[in-house]
Amino acid sequence: MYVLGINAYHGDASACLLHDGQLLAAAEEERFLRIKHWAGFPNESIRYCLQVAGITLEQVEHIAINRDPKANFWRKVLYTLKKRPELRLVVDRLKNAKQWQGIETALQQTFPEQNIHAKIHYIEHHLSHLASAFFVSGYNDAVLVSVDGFGDFASAAWGLGEGTNIAIDGKVYFPHSLGMFYQAMTQYLGFPNYGDEYKVMGLAPYGEPRYLKELRQLVQCQADGRFKLDLTYFRHATEKVEYEWLNCSPKVGTLYTPALEELLGKARQSSEPLSQQHKDLARSTQAIYEEVLFHLLNNLHTRYQRDKLCLAGGCAMNSVANGKIYQQTPFKKMGSAKEAVICYNH
Template sequence: MYILGINAYHADASAAIIFNGKLIAAVEEERFTRIKHTAGFPSNAVRYCLQQAGIKIHEVSYVAIPRKRSAQLLRKLFWAVKTPGFAMRRANVWQKFSSVDEELAIACGVTKADIKAEFHFVEHHVAHAASAFYCSPYLDSAILTLDGLGDFSSMIWGNGLGNKLNVAGRTLFPHSLGLYYSAICQYLGFNNYGDEYKVMGLAPYGKPKYIDTFRNIVHHNKELNYNLDLEYFTHHKSGADISWRAGKPLMPKLFSTALERDLGPPRLPSEPLKAHHYDIASSLQFRLEEIIIGIANELYERTGSNSLCYAGGVAFNCVVNGKILSQTPFENIYIQPAAGDAGLAIGGAAYLYHHSLGNKRSSFVMDHAYWGPEYSEDLIRESLVSSGLDYVEMNDDVLARSVAERISEGDIVGWYQGRSEWGPRALGNRSIVADPRRAEMKDILNSRIKHREDFRPFAPSILEEFTAEWFEQEYHSPFMQMTYQVNQNRVSDIPAPTHVDGSGRLQTVNASNNQKYYKLIKEFHEITGIPVVVNTSFNDNEPIVNTPDEAIASFMRTKMDTLAIGPYFVRRK
């Protein structure tokens, strides 16, 4: 049984396909359109998933769409009466969903009559929860989702047991931790959709001097719930609907003049960052941590489960994630690599297969993130020949050793191997890799390669077996979803990926999940004694590179020194 999951008409449009409960392929539409967080219908992603599965659209039994018109219907009707403009925009979105079968037929080059699949609509947050639970190794788990808004909810909690998901409680719009965080990001001058991770990286530069104000902005009542003081926001009046222009999602203004009254004038994107802004970012993050840790502790008390499956856009806040295990009784946590809205494609399909259709839990566990496109060695070689670059073909062992040697000598390396990563993080197949021992490497990467803000940190990829020796926590983090403190006696050894507060958003790497990347880091360890490399995404203010041509173009456009693409080694002259 094939089930196609589609996240459409929303930011981070994506598609995924499962066969008898097991994932075959998943990819975000942005990888093809080259527009970050692409909204609309994921035509390219759908075609890729079908191609990877080796089937045509008429062989798909079900299509799962992670949006449900009847969810929170009374709440929706209340807001429709209160804010007619908001209701009209929602109706326009639903009009698009009513023709999703036509869009799918066009994407697949067939007529609607050729599509035999039944279409099922799954509530947004239920799909979030399913994307974590059914991809996890746990048969009994607490579940938590947190994001901006989806089907008029911003949080659900409950438990997963076997093949069933049980929702025990929820927080409804307009109260939202995701919108709270986004509103303050806008106030700080970070206005683009998805800029929250930048402010998370900014927070350690400040102190939570404004925590009392932020405790007034968002209240936590210790009942697995929270409330915003809506005086500080505008979304309850105008709505929080995302619009898009040429595929790019756009957010409306979310904060009110009350925030300016209490914190001063907002920062313009062109203005320099000052200590005041750092302290606001720190206070924002501190309050988020207080609330989520409180919710997680309450969730443990309610469910009694030792494991937590967590999803939604807020689950990308790896600083909070790294504290959940140390500050709550939970012993295990699972966050799949596309925890945000892209992951809804998997969640909708998995929920339909297991919960709705009643199939037994499959043996599938998502223990790696490599579900995207892969390109043949022949195609890579053709791209290299067309580029005019000189290259040398090497076997895996020689390539890993050669690249490790270049990294140890200070080279910045583009590393392009195998299938691309699912989710926003480069995890060793579409990565830029560098020497963690060089303190200047952070500034070099930010200015010369990535062309981004100088305060933003880079991630360490570490051989899994060395985690406890180098970090204060040892729980594995294969998807770069946790931030841990670097052991004090190791900070001076890896200054490049160590943030200003002594932390690192780490990726733990083992041989079974990514043999080539593991081999590269192991060779670097043998040369230097350091089982860590700096890892950042293979891109430059664009989605992560997808095709060999894009990888080569990025290498040539930036000032990387070496490119390892498939079995081919390229050194800039």
């Protein structure tokens, strides 16, 4: 049985192909188009995967998409009714959902000479992340954690993986997001491009954590392990932040409000030299990120009493924090992934 996994209309668009549970090929669209973090429909990645396997799209029996527009539907409705976000934000979300539901049309346009027989499965975003880490880990059981910006109205999810089953029993929902905190601070420090967070990680060792008190105002740990943003400092909860995700390198509008500059001072422009203050803010940002992440992980270890951890999602790319997990938590073994394999067990 051939299963095609697709990550589309988001940064790092990609595809993978499995046969009877074995990974045959995987590729990101940026490798073919030479555009970093390219977002859109991964035409060339799909072609490559099929070519490696020596098959056509007609032979694929199942297609897994790492988004489910129906996930957390009533939470979306309740949030809209309660918070009354800008109409432009609501319209943008509806357009995005419609785009995902048009995957079959995109495939037909890419392969017009072929008939599509595959059943299409829309898999909730964080379930896809968790699967990408657990099913390639070699573990029979593990605590599973996914943390990123947002996907399907959630920014984090956790639970247990046992055998071929994944049970999610906790989430952090929109608008609270550890990934959003880090991305907003990355922008504030004058690194505006999608994926620039690694520059903050690289800058952090040159500074001192002098701004912990201030940054704890932005994101707070909760007693149950969750985290919460002070939305005074963030635009995304009620305003439409400009995003470009279609056939381009992703572009993200300013995520923070003027309140952040009132708290920390004027934001750095990308052309300005880096001062010691910027280095100290980078160190403080990394320290707060680690504080919140380890708070969650320690809470989950206490809850589940398992020593293996699988970490996924965009925040799992923070290798500096990952390298401290054995020292800062009781976990004894760990595996991580971003979006390598998408829920082939479905």
